[in-house]
Amino acid sequence: LPLPDVLGYAIGYAERGFEVPPRLAATVEGVAELFRAEWTSSAQVWLPAGAPPRAGQRMTNPLLAATYRRLLAEAAAGGAGRDAQLSAARDAWSDGFVAEAIAGFVADAEVLDTSGRRHRGLLSGDDLAGWRAPLEAPVSTRYRDWTVHKTGPWGQGPVFCQQLRLLEGFDLAAAGHGSADWIHTIIECAKLAFADREAFYGDPAFVDVPLHALLDEGYAAERRRLVGERASLELRPGRPGGAEPRLPPSVQAGIAATLVPGTGEPTVAADPSEGDTCHVDVADRWGNVVAATPSGGWLQSSPAIPGLGFCLTTRAQMFWLDERHPNGLAGGKRPRTTLTPTLARHDGGDLLAFGTPGGDTQDQWSLALFCAHVDTGLGLQEAIEAPGWSISHFPSSFYPRRREPGRVTVEGRLDAGTLAALRRRGHDVAVGGDWTQGRLCAVGRSPDGTLKAAADPRAAQGYAAGR
Template structure:
């Protein structure tokens, strides 16, 4: 089949990401003797600079990795927690029934820095100064503005000018949005990272000591102090239409740290797929596999009406369970063993009929009654901005995400999905050169739900890297931006490889589809029952048959859904591929 570019193959190393500069930076680390973990951290920090509308230092990152030395998969949780003062009563007392989608109130502890440093310290070999050097250089000397940056800043330019002057000072050079391809700089961010490196070097002469000192500088030193002061001393207009300060304090940052844990896995057609725990939406990928394991997708035929219908209907059931059961397992009992069990999925599978369901149908694992937010099934019109762009067609501000994958010649593998701290999400902190994230908008301001707002809890993030083994050996690392769509687009890619027989690039380039049937994780949390989207490159006869079966089908542009990247260890060779949509994702390798 036609592909936009070749699948890369070689035996030295591969890096794939949502931006060519990050992929190049990661590959340069492999070329200079670094391992996959060094390369991933380097690329991750570059993404903060060159895709500031999609992630930033104030955001978060979940990471899945295979360590060849340990011969196991691990998950790094770089997802920050809600502030100690972030109670439901605190928000409702302000007259809010939802956490705002922008501004300081929605900030959680910025976990990206801690997540990347945990990966580097435990599994990497390079120093902090080495992995930060490319990001500092791009922030200080400039990088080309991709179309998405220009479009995003253009959409929020008036808000910056009227309400967020600290953001306007950095992102509206000469008082207007940057032109696509123009040079952008962020000297404030460069200065912050230079100071972190300098303080780390002054504190210790060893790599490990410098990493510990850098972590302390970020979460207990000048970075934490600047964040706490900004939240306490300033108030800014947010998506509620009113001005609010923030709730994050120095104690919130000082008490948080990134962690490593065992991921969840599921065996499917000779492959074992790993995802994060239910503090993120990752297990919904595994639930879809558990449902699909009882259907014959090979006989249905790749991207046939039967195939698409079955995948979409299973997604609806799995995501309904996400709504009813997922949350931070430190605060709520998530029955994952049952949700992935054969008996439960045999019963759930029987709900997939010949026609599209328009109901939200969570299950009753272990006989428990599902807990759903009130009004979570409200029907709304389909507008732009599903996954991309970062500002919707109706003008509402939202963010998207980045992704990167790395495999080295030793067999180490990384899949990471950094996000949050978008330039359009919150006013820029002038002393630091970056803004805070808004991941707390994923909490519900209703008590008693698995994902209710609780002080110190992790929001049920949509960020969802993927890693798969084949015959017990590392095989595939993959993922995509796209909010709620991540574990549909990633699943479609995986199924295209396993059932469609496509190579990595063919699977990325194939027409993509997804459902928006269930409540969104993002403000204002609305659902579109029965609605699915499929790129208009799909077979018109398939689209017609899906509509006959009761799906409300929308057909956006031919290259509009999905931003996947992937690396693989396949036989004698390493392989890589990246997304052509948006004209910025690239893979590099040899």
């Protein structure tokens, strides 16, 4: 598509306005005083007439619309062809007026953060000019009659593949979907895979990630033997290919972390008004299937860039301040994010794209959907709506890295007998709301060209649409 077609919808919403949903209204109200007193550029965007928007109120973002329109003008000046125009727009973003505004603000503004102090930032114009999104081969694995494709270890994508490798040796269908055996098996495999995530994952341009060994069938068989009848309370990374696990001293010592306001993944925050990551899946009649999980620019976590109408990502909070760790902070390095869309292809030709917001829960909720669909034949919508759960057994990817050994949070509508059985096995079960564990959506394409879609009713945020 031409760039004007792509940006046209966003410009329309920014100029003509959109109806403020209740969660956005609550989020802005919670940080309104911070915006007024400290983050005045955010106040300009999110406090029309000096007050938080009301739920249902129509709101515009003229600064963002102007940014996009200027990008289109720069693109048009770059040449007549689509490729030339896209290249010119990228240059304007990374080395032109957008980069100049970002670099100037980061260098000059002293911003109050969660430490209670004011700091200037470190991001420079050279940083922005020197980076382009790379085209990379996916990390892939087999499960039953499917091939699954994920992002590399600069994100948590391979942990999905590791879980599938472990689960391949269990008969989930015989366990019965949603049973205590089903949930226990998936949870215990997740604990092992996520422990490896903590010990080995990082930007492969900077660290040697033993990815082949992590996905090796023999390694999975070795790790699978650790799954027992009782819930494990340990964080147990393995030694894939003889590699030694690297965990920060605070994790090895089991030091407890205290939650800090303004940090973490809003989707799974205790206060559900804090915001959300986004996920979108698309399938078209030409056979294209896309899964995307863009996220990070939370309006309550970083001030808006003056004149641009948007804020910067705060994903750098996911680095460890430990140079020995694979995800240790370094210049030019990508933080090991939680963003993890999924593509899957059946041997018969069916295609799936699916994913969810949710930080560390993304590859738990997505896994539950995929296993329900593949192992028991549940339809996508039925699998999405099944009672959900997630664990926080391993350190959070977000500062301050809280860990709750053995903790599993389940939806209140989970069968009482299943709940009791999980507790008997030693799981520290917390019961949440009836519809709180998931934000999933999925699309599929059959070999005959039939398209299908499903969306999560939780939080009334997901939609499935076709034409």
